Amino acid sequence: MTESQFDERYRLPPYRMDDPGTRKRSRFVADQQRELLANLKRRPATIAFFEGLMDAPLQDSSPAVGYFCNMIPTELVWALGARPVRLGCGNPALVQPGEEALTGDICPLAKSSFGMFMDPESRANKCAAVLMPASCDAKRKLGEILSDYKPTFVLNLPPEQDAHRYIKAATLEIERLAGFLCDVLGRRLSRSRLLDAIELSRRRTAIVRAIQELRARKPAALSIRDFHLMIQASFAGQDPEAWLREARRALEEAELFEAARKRLRPRLVLTGAPIIWPNFKPLNLIEECGADVVADTLCTGAQSCFDPVVYDEKSRGALMRALAQRYVFASACPCFISQGVRTSRVIDLVEEFKAQGVVNYALRLCQLFDLEAYRLSRILKSRKIPFANIRTDYSLEDTEQLRVRLEAFLETIMEEK
């Protein structure tokens, strides 16, 4: 048995909240977002499939394993015959319960995610275990808090993305994660099943890249909101083969789209904090203000599936190393010491996708993204790349202010054209 990371002497009974009002409100929020999306001019015929996955009950045929962030190699979960379910929560209705139990002064993502665990009926509580990278301070401590609810593993990350210096430690940490999963699920990790799982995720990467490339040519073919919805549906713990089939269909359908006129909308690169269903507020605003997001670096958007796992040989050690390279050293998360990975990525995307500006989504109370905005804005401005910072949380009260800010930004971009 892997040794527990938490002090067993201080285990607490879970703090629960059985509140049908909150449950109803959180469903209502998702319904409102669905209604908003229903008004989109063009959507894939298969979009209902992806929307359905967002709140489909987890099937009992195989165990579900919850995880946070974009640094958990979900291939390990698949390889062990379980379903990875990404638990980072975007539901504004669950912020307050989380705040009630923890504190107001942490980001809404952490609060709402914990709010989800407080509800005994939530999908979070259907998971056999929770995997949490020690990315930001909130996640680090949330791991310990959640260990009272579920067997929890906190994945340690190196402070710097210097693979030369830290690859060994990161690979060992992934081995340790594999050991934890084997214990919790009572299964053994087979190398051939891990190879199959890597292949599965590479197929997802291929589709996400193909859609990204298509949207760069024809942004009107698929809304960024539907694109992110599709991506996030693949994290919902449902059948990956079904997702691949439907995503392929959506791609083929979008390929057939031919615009009647030249697209004049400003093209933007979106960077910053995760934007999680059903809180698509920043995406709604950008599209409503008349701009296209042609590329993003969000860990909940195209970036999440963009890098394939690349291995040089098929030994277990080489596969684990490949997972570490992909999940730790290619991450654009601001939790690492240097913001170089993200900054380079943003600049590359602006060039590659011919974007006219960059919007940074700073999630209120996420200090890491907030602090990175200071340098990012100056670096981009020095390169004459127009930059706007949108600093907000899950609530809707500042929508009109943000709209003015975005529209004015787009006005200045269009005048510079």
Place this chain on the structure above:
Amino acid sequence: MITAGIDIGSTTTKAVVLDENAIMASLVVPSGNLPGQTAVKLLARVLEEANLSESDIGAIATTGYGRRLVEIGDIVMTEIKACAAGALAGEILGEAPGERIHTVIDVGGQDTKVIALDDAGDIEDFSMNDKCAAGTGRFLEMLAVKLELSYEQFVEEALKSDTMLQMNATCAVFAESEVVGLLARGVAKADIAAAAHNAIASRIASMARRVGQRGAYCFVGGGARNKALLKAIETTLNHPVYAPRKAQIVVALGAAIGARKRSGGKDGE
């Protein structure tokens, strides 16, 4: 060409009818709870004042937070763009500072903006207050009520004081309790009123520094009519600030100018 600009703000709605380089008529009314209807009525009234009918108007632009609430406009623009255009129209306002305007400060009822302009008068950058009423006209109005002073008295009192008390002004509601605390400690109303103005001025100066503080400064919006606020801003920026007499209608004027530009073929779509 005659054009009109309507600035539908959170507190007041402003309309300007513009003929070449002269304001033919302008009006300011409270926005009320149906700002869309207010704007429609205001347009009719301002046209009447100018002795015009709607068919005389070449183009109408709407701006302000209610810019999309009405369908009377031909074009919609943000108040950032309108504000910059209006502030630079010294020849129409009939007054201008001695040097080129590089920073425009707009204090409205619901938000505060600082806009940086380049030498050509194009928008270089801008900053807006975060959500909530802190740093806005409404913040001062609320504190005046708390001090049991009319708004005019509140401004007069602030001008009398030479003190510089610390007040936070990050939250309008908490500021009220801060005021209650100061009153309980026997602090003079004049000093509290000055503290409130200084707190807002200091926030505005921060915003100005963020977008690259550079004179001349132009101060517009309803807040610019407040002499105590003007003085406080001049102190924190350590620079004279120009507030046109028609400060409140500058954004509506900018919208009318924008409408003319747009329909005149230049910048047209």
